[in-house]
Amino acid sequence: MSLHKKRNRSLGLVELIAIAVGGMVGGGIFSVLGISVDMIGVLTPIAIFLGGVIALFAAYSYVKLGVYYRDEGASFSFFRRTFERSHFASSIIGWLVIFGYISTLAFYAYTFSS
Secondary structure, three states: OHHHHHHHOOOOHHHHHHHHHHHHHHHHHHHHHHHHHHHHHHHHHHHHHHHHHHHHHHHHHHHHHHHHHOOOOOHHHHHHHHOOOOHHHHHHHHHHHHHHHHHHHHHHHHHHHO
């Protein structure tokens, strides 16, 4: 019975941080490192640092939007709640999010195959 209770509990802060860090390290650093060293050489640590700073800004923005709307939504839902009357712009954001995920998967496929 205690096993059943563990399956139904929600993810906490530690679990969510582990998922985020695992995704960044596994998908981001390991797949990008070889290609970036090949392309920009000794400037790779600077590029990775700048990418980390941008990721921190994005994470901060998502935290602030989540607290403001009291919602755990993503880019599309935050945009839709902010600009409620702009259905066309919301659909464009939705398609851009899908395109971003497809592009990321294509980039990972390219880097892992290289």
